[in-house]
Amino acid sequence: MSGREQNAGLSDFRLTVRRWLHENLPPDWVDAEFAPNWPPSDDDPDAVEISRRWHRRLHEGGWLAPSWPEEWGGAGLDLGRRMILDDELARARAPLPIGFSGIETLGPALIRFGTNEQKSRFLAPILRAEELWCQGYSEPDAGSDLASLRTRAQRVGDDYVVTGRKVWTSYGGRADWCFLLARTGGGGRHGISFLLVDMATPGVQWNKIRQLHGETHFGELVLDEARVPVSMRVGEEGDGWRIATHSLSHERMMSGNGPGPVRARLTALQGMARATGAGPVERQEIARLECRLRGLEGLAAGALRLAETGDPRLGAWASMVKLAASEIRVSIAEVAARIVGPALAASGPSYRATGHVRGSGPELWAWELLDSRAGPIYAGTNQIQRNIIGEIGLGLPR
Numbered sequence: 042m043s044g045r046e047q048n049a050g051l052s053d054f055r056l057t058v059r060r061w062l063h064e065n066l067p068p069d070w071v072d073a074e075f076a077p078n079w080p081p082s083d084d085d086p087d088a089v090e091i092s093r094r095w096h097r098r099l100h101e102g103g104w105l106a107p108s109w110p111e112e113w114g115g116a117g118l119d120l121g122r123r124m125i126l127d128d129e130l131a132r133a134r135a136p137l138p139i140g141f142s143g144i145e146t147l148g149p150a151l152i153r154f155g156t157n158e159q160k161s162r163f164l165a166p167i168l169r170a171e172e173l174w175c176q177g178y179s180e181p182d183a184g185s186d187l188a189s190l191r192t193r194a195q196r197v198g199d200d201y202v203v204t205g206r207k208v209w210t211s212y213g214g215r216a217d218w219c220f221l222l223a224r225t226g227g228g229g230r231h232g233i234s235f236l237l238v239d240m241a242t243p244g245v246q247w248n249k250i251r252q253l254h255g256e257t258h259f260g261e262l263v264l265d266e267a268r269v270p271v272s273m274r275v276g277e278e279g280d281g282w283r284i285a286t287h288s289l290s291h292e293r294m295m296s297g298n299g300p301g302p303v304r305a306r307l308t309a310l311q312g313m314a315r316a317t318g319a320g321p322v323e324r325q326e327i328a329r330l331e332c333r334l335r336g337l338e339g340l341a342a343g344a345l346r347l348a349e350t351g352d353p354r355l356g357a358w359a360s361m362v363k364l365a366a367s368e369i370r371v372s373i374a375e376v377a378a379r380i381v382g383p384a385l386a387a388s389g390p391s392y393r394a395t396g397h398v399r400g401s402g403p404e405l406w407a408w409e410l411l412d413s414r415a416g417p418i419y420a421g422t423n424q425i426q427r428n429i430i431g432e433i434g435l436g437l438p439r
């Protein structure tokens with residue numbers, strides 16, 4: 042096929058996606074202001090319900106799980122089409138499907154490392170949003186240094202007896218299952234296994250934690266002699282580190298950690314600057330942010346290409362995307378806060394703005410100023426991403 046024919050194929054694809062979104066995304070489901078691809082908070086049950094219905098609608102339309110092979114119910118899209126789909130979803134300000142963690146983090150790991158029984162059991166309920174997943178990696182004394190985790194899984198007959206404490210478990214309050222790491226052997230990376238744990242198991246408890254802006258997005262997961270069947274282990278015993286690393290590079294590549302939501306925020310900032318005016322320093326900064334974001338968009342395209350071919354450099358590239366996206370998002374919020382001025386401090390944070398110019402509500406930018414601070418921490422802190430880029434990407438000494 043000639044380049045021109047391929048391009049024609051891609052433009053047709055874009056039109057198909059756009060038409061489908063026009064026909065299937067009801068105006069009152071469009072995400073609040075500039076928060077596309079942002080998970081709804083449990084404090085907002087209407088948004089949770091919309092996100093669940095949107096997940097199912099995407100699945101019925103064949104657009105959910107773009108990177109999963111068709112054999113397992115995914116869209117099986119190639120790189121160009123995935124990027125177009127992400128771009129159109131962000132432009133339409135579509136909500137994030139409720140099961141994003143199962144789709145984007147667990148799914149790729151199960152498809153690569155799971156048994157056929159595990160894939161048959163778990164992938165379809167993820168696609169139908171019948172089972173939601175949370176991620177139990179971090180512990181009070183094991184965040185960046187994840188390999189020092191202490192949650193223990195002791196083999197007793199056909200079960201593991203799991204005891205330990207996980208923290209910052211996002212959306213654990215509505216999750217049915219948790220994929221977690223537990224120690225089945227000695228210290229370090231080689232003694233860790235990857236387990237699938239039913240949140241309804243006796244001995245599993247989730248306690249919510251309230252965040253800076255008042256929402257309760259994450260919590261603490263306490264496991265007290267919870268029995269998990271050995272058949273719920275993914276991969277071999279002791280192989281959990283390799284599986285978690287694979288899932289983390291997909292998490293960093295998740296649309297929510299990529300350029301889409303950053304573009305939506307910069308568009309809102311530019312709209313506000315046009316409508317309400319901005320000083321010369323802010324205008325310079327907005328131009329600089331546009332350049333940084335265009336660089337990020339190119340970087341993300343390169344990373345997706347590596348993901349398609351299974352290139353081992355993906356880890357370092359995914360780190361660069363996550364690092365740049367989270368830093369640009371913080372800078373956007375800081376410039377916006379300067380333009381909004383003292384009204385920002387006077388309003389409480391909320392991601393539903395009341396300003397009549399889209400994206401100009403002070404409460405929205407107050408929320409963004411606080412929420413954007415999470416980006417450089419979750420999915421591995423930005424200092425850790427710099428270590429990965431330096432050591433793995435550039436071959437610098439540890």
Ligand SMILES: Cc1cc2nc3c(=O)[nH]c(=O)nc-3n(C[C@H](O)[C@H](O)[C@H](O)COP(=O)(O)OP(=O)(O)OC[C@H]3O[C@@H](n4cnc5c(N)ncnc54)[C@H](O)[C@@H]3O)c2cc1C
Nearest residue numbers: 176177178179184185209210211415418419420421422424
């Ligand atoms: C919004 C949000 C959602 C989250 N959701 C989840 C979730 O769903 N599941 C889950 O398992 N975890 C989740 N996390 C936890 C997250 O992965 C950890 O917070 C993160 O890995 C950092 O670990 P820590 O908080 O223990 O900080 P620490 O590891 O104690 O780090 C403290 C500081 O030291 C720096 N530092 C540590 N080691 C190094 C080093 N070697 N070189 C340079 N600097 C270093 C860090 O960059 C950081 O600035 C979430 C966190 C946030 C903020």
